[in-house]
Amino acid sequence: MNSEQFREEAHKMVDWMADYLEHVEEYPVRAQVKPGETMKQIPKEAPVQAEDFEDIFKDFKEIIMPGMTHWESPKFMAYFPANKSYPSILGEMLTATLGAQCMSWITSPAATELEEAVMGWLGSMTGIPDHFSGVIQDTASTATLTALLMAREKVSGFEINEQGFEAGNEYTVYCSSETHSSIEKDVKIAGFGKNNLRKIAYDDSYAMRPEKLEEAIRKDLENGLKPACVIATIGTTGSTAIDPLREIADICNRYEVFLHVDAAFAGTAMILPELRWMIEGIERVDSYVFNPHKWMFTNFDCSAFYVKDEAQLVKTFEITPEYLKTPEDERVKNYRDWGIPLGRRFRALKLWFVIRNFGIEGLRNKIRKHLELAEKQKAVIEQDPDFELLAPVPLNTICFRYHPSYIDDDNKLNELNSILLEHINDSGKLFITHTKLNGRFTLRMVIGNTNVEQRHVDEAWSLIKEKSSKLI
Numbered sequence: 001m002n003s004e005q006f007r008e009e010a011h012k013m014v015d016w017m018a019d020y021l022e023h024v025e026e027y028p029v030r031a032q033v034k035p036g037e038t039m040k041q042i043p044k045e046a047p048v049q050a051e052d053f054e055d056i057f058k059d060f061k062e063i064i065m066p067g068m069t070h071w072e073s074p075k076f077m078a079y080f081p082a083n084k085s086y087p088s089i090l091g092e093m094l095t096a097t098l099g100a101q102c103m104s105w106i107t108s109p110a111a112t113e114l115e116e117a118v119m120g121w122l123g124s125m126t127g128i129p130d131h132f133s134g135v136i137q138d139t140a141s142t143a144t145l146t147a148l149l150m151a152r153e154k155v156s157g158f159e160i161n162e163q164g165f166e167a168g169n170e171y172t173v174y175c176s177s178e179t180h181s182s183i184e185k186d187v188k189i190a191g192f193g194k195n196n197l198r199k200i201a202y203d204d205s206y207a208m209r210p211e212k213l214e215e216a217i218r219k220d221l222e223n224g225l226k227p228a229c230v231i232a233t234i235g236t237t238g239s240t241a242i243d244p245l246r247e248i249a250d251i252c253n254r255y256e257v258f259l260h261v262d263a264a265f266a267g268t269a270m271i272l273p274e275l276r277w278m279i280e281g282i283e284r285v286d287s288y289v290f291n292p293h294k295w296m297f298t299n300f301d302c303s304a305f306y307v308k309d310e311a312q313l314v315k316t317f318e319i320t321p322e323y324l325k326t327p328e329d330e331r332v333k334n335y336r337d338w339g340i341p342l343g344r345r346f347r348a349l350k351l352w353f354v355i356r357n358f359g360i361e362g363l364r365n366k367i368r369k370h371l372e373l374a375e376k377q378k379a380v381i382e383q384d385p386d387f388e389l390l391a392p393v394p395l396n397t398i399c400f401r402y403h404p405s406y407i408d409d410d411n412k413l414n415e416l417n418s419i420l421l422e423h424i425n426d427s428g429k430l431f432i433t434h435t436k437l438n439g440r441f442t443l444r445m446v447i448g449n450t451n452v453e454q455r456h457v458d459e460a461w462s463l464i465k466e467k468s469s470k471l472i
C-alpha cells in the first residue's frame with residue numbers, strides 16, 4: 001500500500017466507521033456464531049503474495065463482523081460496558097498513526113507531559129487528592145498487580161525485589177469475597193500465594209465487613225504472619241457494592257497495612273460530587289485505580305492508577321540499563337518505571353480528546369442520565385410481582401431475577417433464570433450477563449452505554465418480560 005492508496009482506503013473506512021456506529025443497534029448484539037465458525041473461514045496458511053486491500057476489507061465485513069459482539073450497541077447491557085465516543089476513536093486513530101512507543105520522556109516528551117497533565121485533570125475531576133500522582137496503565141488487573149508489588153516491597157523493606165521470598169510464604173493479603181477475580185490472579189503472580197489471600201465476609205449489601213477484616217489481620221499477626229495489603233472495592237463487579245473505605249482505612253492505618261482501592265468501574269461516577277461519599281477516606285489510601293475505558297467514553301485500554309507515594313512506586317520498578325539512560329533523567333518522568341511493561345502506548349491523547357470534547361459538565365450529564373435510567377428501571381422491577389431485586393442499586397447495575405410466586409425452590413429458580421438468560425441473549429435483541437449472589441443465579445443489567453436512551457431500557461424490559469412469560 002502506498003500513501004495514495006492509504007488516503008483513499010482511509011477515507012472509505014471512516015465512512016464505514018460512521019455508518020457502523022449510526023446503525024450499531026441494528027446488529028444482533030451478542031455475536032450469534034458457533035465456536036469454530038470464524039476459524040474455518042480463515043485459510044490455514046498466510047498468503048505468500050500480496051492481497052488487495054479491497055479483498056481484505058471485504059473479508060473483514062463478511063467473515064469477521066458476524067463474529068463480533070457489539071459492545072457499542074445501546075442494547076449491550078452485559079458485564080460492565082467498555083464504552084467509547086467519537087473523540088476517543090479519533091484519538092486512537094492518531095495514536096496509531098504516530099505509532100510512538102512512549103516508555104521514556106525522550107521517546108516522546110509530549111506524550112509523557114500530556115499524560116501527567118491529563119492525569120492531574122482526571123484526578124481533580126474525580127475527587128483524588130492533589131498529593132496523589134497518576135499514571136495510565138493498560139488495565140485494572142495490571143494496576144492492582146502494580147499496587148500489590150509496591151505493598152510487597154514496602155512490607156519487606158524492598159527485600160523481596162533483592163532476595164525473592166526467602167522465609168516461606170508469610171505475607172498476607174485481604175479483600176472481600178465479592179472482589180474481582182483479577183485480585184486472586186494478581187496475588188498469585190506477585191508471589192503471595194492464593195492461600196495467603198483472606199477473603200473477608202460481606203454484609204447484606206455485599207460490602208466488606210470491617211470488623212471481620214480487623215479480626216483476620218489480628219489473627220494473622222498473632223500467628224506471626226505479616227499483613228501486606230488490603231484491597232477495598234468501590235463498586236464490586238457482581239453488584240457494585242461499596243466497601244466502607246473510611247473504616248477500612250482506619251484499620252489499615254492502625255496496623256500499618258498498605259491499602260489499595262479497586263474502583264475499576266465505579267470510579268467514573270466520582271465526577272459527580274454527590275457520589276463522592278463512596279470514596280470518603282481516599283486521602284488515607286496508598287493507591288487507587290479506575291478505568292476510563294469502562295464508563296468514561298474512552299476506548300479500551302485506559303486505566304487510571306493513582307499512588308500517594310510516587311517515590312515508592314518508582315523504587316519498586318526502576319531499572320535503568322545503560323541503553324535507556326538519558327541526560328534528562330533527573331528532571332523528567334520516565335513512565336516505564338511506573339509499572340510492569342517497558343513499552344507504552346500513547347493513551348493520554350484519547351483521554352485528553354474525550355475530556356475536552358465532552359467537558360466535565362458533558363461527562364456529568366451522561367453519567368447522571370445513566371443513573372436516572374437505572375433508578376427508574378429499578379422501580380419497575382421492584383413493582384413487578386414476577387421479579388425481585390437481589391441487591392441494592394447504588395449505581396447503574398441492577399441485579400434481579402425472575403421469581404414467579406408459585407416457585408419457591410432456589411434450585412428451580414436458578415435453573416429457570418439461567419434458561420431465561422439464554423433465551424434473551426439468543427434473541428440478539430439484548431445482551432445481559434449473570435452473577436451469583438449468595439448462591440442465587442442473578443441477572444445483571446448495566447445501563448452505561450454511551451448512547452443508551454429510555455427506549456432501549458423499555459425495549460430490554462419488554463423482551464425480558466416476554467421471554468419470561470413463555471418459560472412455563
Ligand SMILES: *Cc1c(COP(=O)(O)O)cnc(C)c1O
Pocket residue numbers: 080138139140141142180182233235236237262263264265291303
Ligand atoms: C472490570 C474490573 C476489573 C478488571 O478490569 P480490567 O481493566 O479488565 O483488568 C477489576 N476490578 C473490578 C471491580 C472490575 O469491575
